[in-house]
Amino acid sequence: MKIALQYCHITVNDVDESLGFYRDALGLELRNDVASGDFRWVTLGSATQPDLEIVLSEPHAGRSRADGDALQELLVKGMLPMTVFSTDDLDATFERVRASGAEVLQEPIDQPWGPRDSAFRDPSGNMVRIQQAKG
Template sequence: MTIALRYSHITVNDVDESLAFYRDALGLEARNDVSSGGFRWVTLGSPAQPDLEIVLSEPHAGRSEADGDALQELLTKGVLSNIVFSTDDVDATFEQVRASGAEVLQEPIDQPWGPRDCAFRDPSGNMVRIQGAKS
């Protein structure tokens, strides 16, 4: 038996704004754009991981009103789980993402536990960390 991660969901306020960030600033490729019931789900991925996709959707997409409201509140507070990407060049990736106008939370530093990393907020306030090997 084998098991592998296939999808990871990121809740966002505006799918188009977030698509621009994850596609244009981070360099992910858009793979699917599905509409249903007035909502959209957009999937993105990296050519380096063809079987893994990130799904962008709004808080109320596919959820009850109460669940969507609760998720929206958590998103607004900025307390949803973060996402961590890896790269072969943290500093170059940092400059590319910063040039997009993304909010910088942490410039590249060598962490005591191992990786060199940096952090941003996506347009919806989700924390996005980018890590690589120490320089």
């Protein structure tokens, strides 16, 4: 039996604004842009993981008003789970993301548990970590 992760959702305030971070700064490729009523879902991915897509959507997309409001409140507080990306060149990736104007939370450092990593906030306040394996 084979099992693999196919989609990972990231809740954002504004899909278009978030594309500037995930597509332009991180270098992910746009795969789908699907409208549904007043909302849309955008999927992005990496050529190195062709079967995995990141889905960007707003808090109220596909949810009840109450659930969307609760998710929006967590997003505003910066309390949604972080996303961690890996790269083979952390310093170059860090500089490209910093040059995009993203909020830097942590410059690249060697972590005691192994990887060298850095951290940013996306335009919606989600924490995004980028790491490179030692070696």
